[in-house]
Amino acid sequence: MSKRYADAFxxxxxxxxxxxAILFALIPIVIAVVLSFDNRTFIGPFPPTDxxxxxxxxxxxxxxxxxxxxxxxxxxxxxxxxxTVIGALTAIAIDxxxxxxxxVLQSLFISPLVIPxxxxxxxxxxxxxxxxxxxxxxxxxxxxxxxTFPYVVRTTLAALxxxxxxxxxAALSLGATPYQALWHxxxxxxRTGIIAGAIFAFVMSFDEVAVSLFLSDPFxxxxxxxxxxxxxxxxxxxxxxxxxxxxxxxxxxxxxxxRIAGLDKxxxxxxxxxxx
Amino acid sequence: MAFARTSAGSRSGTRASRVNGVxxxxxxxxxxxxxxxxxxxxxxxxxKPYEAGRIGGTEGAELTFENYTELADPAYxxxxxxxxxIGLIVTLAAxxxxxxxxHFIVRKASPWLAKLLIASLIGMLFLSLIVRIYAISxxxxxxxxxNDVSWLFGIxxxxxxxxxxxxxxxxxxxxxxxxxxxxISTIQNIxxxxxxAALSLGAPRWKAFxxxxxxxxxxxxxxxxxxxxxFCISNLVVPLILGKGFVLFVSNLIYFRFSxxxxxxxxAAISILxxxxxxxxxxxxxxxxxxxxGEARE
Amino acid sequence: MTTVLDLQSIEKSFGAVRAVDGVSFxxxxxxxxxxxxxxxxxxxxxxxxxxxxxxxDGGRIVMNGVDVALREPYERxxxxxxxxxxxxxxxxxxxxxxxxxxHRGTPRAEIPKKxxxxxxxxxLSGVEKRWPSQLSGGQQQRxxxxxxxxxxxDLMLLDEPLSNLDAKLRHHLRIELREILSKTGSTTxxxxxxxxxxxxxxxRIVLMNAGRIEQIDxxxxxxxxxxxxxxxxxxxxxxxxxxxxxxxGADGTAQVDTPAGPVSIPLxxxxxxxxxxxxxxxxxxxxxxxxxxxxxAPGQTRVAGTVDAVEMLGSDIRVWLKTANGAQIQSxxxxxxxxxxxxxxxxxxxxxxxxxxxLEAEGKRE
Numbered sequence: 001m002s003k004r005y006a007d008a009f010x011x012x013x014x015x016x017x018x019x020x021a022i023l024f025a026l027i028p029i030v031i032a033v034v035l036s037f038d039n040r041t042f043i044g045p046f047p048p049t050d051x052x053x054x055x056x057x058x059x060x061x062x063x064x065x066x067x068x069x070x071x072x073x074x075x076x077x078x079x080x081x082x083x084t085v086i087g088a089l090t091a092i093a094i095d096x097x098x099x100x101x102x103x104v105l106q107s108l109f110i111s112p113l114v115i116p117x118x119x120x121x122x123x124x125x126x127x128x129x130x131x132x133x134x135x136x137x138x139x140x141x142x143x144x145x146x147x148t149f150p151y152v153v154r155t156t157l158a159a160l161x162x163x164x165x166x167x168x169x170a171a172l173s174l175g176a177t178p179y180q181a182l183w184h185x186x187x188x189x190x191r192t193g194i195i196a197g198a199i200f201a202f203v204m205s206f207d208e209v210a211v212s213l214f215l216s217d218p219f220x221x222x223x224x225x226x227x228x229x230x231x232x233x234x235x236x237x238x239x240x241x242x243x244x245x246x247x248x249x250x251x252x253x254x255x256x257x258x259r260i261a262g263l264d265k266x267x268x269x270x271x272x273x274x275x276x
Numbered sequence: 277m278a279f280a281r282t283s284a285g286s287r288s289g290t291r292a293s294r295v296n297g298v299x300x301x302x303x304x305x306x307x308x309x310x311x312x313x314x315x316x317x318x319x320x321x322x323x324k325p326y327e328a329g330r331i332g333g334t335e336g337a338e339l340t341f342e343n344y345t346e347l348a349d350p351a352y353x354x355x356x357x358x359x360x361x362i363g364l365i366v367t368l369a370a371x372x373x374x375x376x377x378x379h380f381i382v383r384k385a386s387p388w389l390a391k392l393l394i395a396s397l398i399g400m401l402f403l404s405l406i407v408r409i410y411a412i413s414x415x416x417x418x419x420x421x422x423n424d425v426s427w428l429f430g431i432x433x434x435x436x437x438x439x440x441x442x443x444x445x446x447x448x449x450x451x452x453x454x455x456x457x458x459x460i461s462t463i464q465n466i467x468x469x470x471x472x473a474a475l476s477l478g479a480p481r482w483k484a485f486x487x488x489x490x491x492x493x494x495x496x497x498x499x500x501x502x503x504x505x506x507f508c509i510s511n512l513v514v515p516l517i518l519g520k521g522f523v524l525f526v527s528n529l530i531y532f533r534f535s536x537x538x539x540x541x542x543x544a545a546i547s548i549l550x551x552x553x554x555x556x557x558x559x560x561x562x563x564x565x566x567x568x569x570g571e572a573r574e
Numbered sequence: 575m576t577t578v579l580d581l582q583s584i585e586k587s588f589g590a591v592r593a594v595d596g597v598s599f600x601x602x603x604x605x606x607x608x609x610x611x612x613x614x615x616x617x618x619x620x621x622x623x624x625x626x627x628x629x630x631d632g633g634r635i636v637m638n639g640v641d642v643a644l645r646e647p648y649e650r651x652x653x654x655x656x657x658x659x660x661x662x663x664x665x666x667x668x669x670x671x672x673x674x675x676x677h678r679g680t681p682r683a684e685i686p687k688k689x690x691x692x693x694x695x696x697x698l699s700g701v702e703k704r705w706p707s708q709l710s711g712g713q714q715q716r717x718x719x720x721x722x723x724x725x726x727x728d729l730m731l732l733d734e735p736l737s738n739l740d741a742k743l744r745h746h747l748r749i750e751l752r753e754i755l756s757k758t759g760s761t762t763x764x765x766x767x768x769x770x771x772x773x774x775x776x777x778r779i780v781l782m783n784a785g786r787i788e789q790i791d792x793x794x795x796x797x798x799x800x801x802x803x804x805x806x807x808x809x810x811x812x813x814x815x816x817x818x819x820x821x822x823g824a825d826g827t828a829q830v831d832t833p834a835g836p837v838s839i840p841l842x843x844x845x846x847x848x849x850x851x852x853x854x855x856x857x858x859x860x861x862x863x864x865x866x867x868x869x870x871a872p873g874q875t876r877v878a879g880t881v882d883a884v885e886m887l888g889s890d891i892r893v894w895l896k897t898a899n900g901a902q903i904q905s906x907x908x909x910x911x912x913x914x915x916x917x918x919x920x921x922x923x924x925x926x927x928x929x930x931x932x933l934e935a936e937g938k939r940e
Contacts, residue, residue: 116510123314
């Protein structure tokens, strides 16, 4: 019987930790959602006494945020497009190839996940200025390509790992050229990995702050940089409203990711996975 | 390019390896310079002497290691110590909270609950860092309804230690899903029959869990920890906002060099140092984990 | 003989699926019982219920006179050998074997001696320091067996013990397994889908289908006297003739009118004229003769047809005969040399009334 008591004790702790983790994760989000409907113009005691949509209106009518959102969308979609096309091709080459330096090359392509974002931001800033690029937009796109590229390479590689080379070889034996086989066989088979990579890339780029902080200029700034500046200036509930919008968009993205690639699959491979 | 041309042992012969070369071309020509360029410029800049009032290092001056040697100054030590210490606390907390969730999802949850939890974890990971920081300061900050939570950790909410707790919360909110998701695949790779076997051999459930599943996931726990740690120590925005100047990471130091005093050579030197530390921790420890793991299996 | 395990009307459902539906059987001390059935028949769930990994929705699981249905696995003295062996990969062979002894309270000082003893018993001495991954499949299976045996459990449960091994090794290990189990006098339940494995290892077979027990019998009787059509079909091959019983023959035999023609049967099992019955004849009880042999001995049945297919199996030869009404009859005889029958030649299948197994006719089941 003492074994049973020990088990009961142990699993109380086990479920206690799970409950603690869920509470810790959820409380801030619930608070932010509630506060976004607060009618008060100062941050008063919780919960709010008066409700309104004023912070949503403020966000939707502010030129400052609009400018940031526009820049964010341009930067993130350009960087995602670039990373998805080139990253997918790179992953296919790495998966198929058995060439010297393959491991090194792969580590190199994945390395931006590990290099501190501050370093990437600072580095791109100086690199761009030496190339004579002083405009915010191209700098931001450069920085965001670096940080999004590894996600596409990773997810595409993960999708390709399970594929037998015989598919490609069968296509060749049926008379297809390597390029036809690639276009009609390999890329469609890796499709879910590529799309999942694109979604990851877009999300990571859209949320990115540290790199953008270095590369923005007074006229070109991303939405997170704009929010960060507001947050440092004064605690303003507009950000709570933006948070709710972000949370909704996140939920939609998760749903899309599940429909396209299947969440279990993504998690099964690990988001960062093991370095091969 | 040299890589592609030497591809002798390719699966489908030389024609296919030529295709590989073409596939790699865009990355080698467009991406690689974009990655290597900034790092090379940083390295170059870090070796230039700093001249006050000038943006960027002095051109044409003799190369110097001054920017590195000055980092040995005790004044800088606490940046590094804070970074590594807080990173460690957050990583350990993330493992402690993340492992039970991952285990629950893999072994105990019904399919729909598992899916819901996985979706929540990915959602938590996808959530904008700004939203996260803001929400945490609203909930646990001085004006938040959960300000007094810090008493649970023996910390007076008005003391500077509270800011450190806020930084820990901020980092933990991102690292927790990261660690939990990584652990899910680790636990998925452990045969559930092993725990059954331990039970049938007389071990109580907690013992079967600790002596089989937990021990076998140690390499996975370690790599999840390394991923989480690498994230923590390179973070800028969490200490910038939640640290309020009391808690400063090395990243903050780099940012100040850029934004406040425009000492680019010194910022570059710290960047190079920080990058080396991150890469060493990540690839070095990862390799160690893998080798140790391989040994036990063979 | 004392009863070690007594299952009384065990029930277990998963959602809407009744995995185990009123299963009752008992196992005597020292007996080897096989739980046999196709995949999804509930045999693995029954095993997991006995081991304690699942709890029954209804019924009693009595071990040595005590109902253990609600006990945790570690509170039952049951040894388990898993289908994939489930050897702990991070422990050596010795550590694997010591695991159970530690938790079942064997004095620490005795562990090395007992480990060596049990390894010798499974013919695997000297592998104590190896890792499971360094052993072959057959060796891993024996370590799993040793790990379960060493704590001297009241009951051993073996889940598809030989299914992960290749065919040659499987036969060899089956004989060895039988020897080890009977030498240690272990009371054992073997779960398997392989009738040969069940027949070769068990004293008694519990045949399961769709969560229920079809028949409990010795291997011989299960083959010779199947009680249901499922039993007859699952164990060995069968030819079926369905029809209505007609009259009572002068020599104590009766006849059944079937689409293939009249079939002589012994009137046992209490069937009467007018009953619809199914007659099962094993292929090895059917001999092939030339087509024009007219006279049949009393109690013998002859069905004429053409040779449809011939399969040469080395020691045996199997011939399919197609009858006039389109049915197929399978015959299996020892191959005694000479050319094989040609496809398309006329022939007749002969069998004796004594070789007929009589069952109640069921709804058409194929």
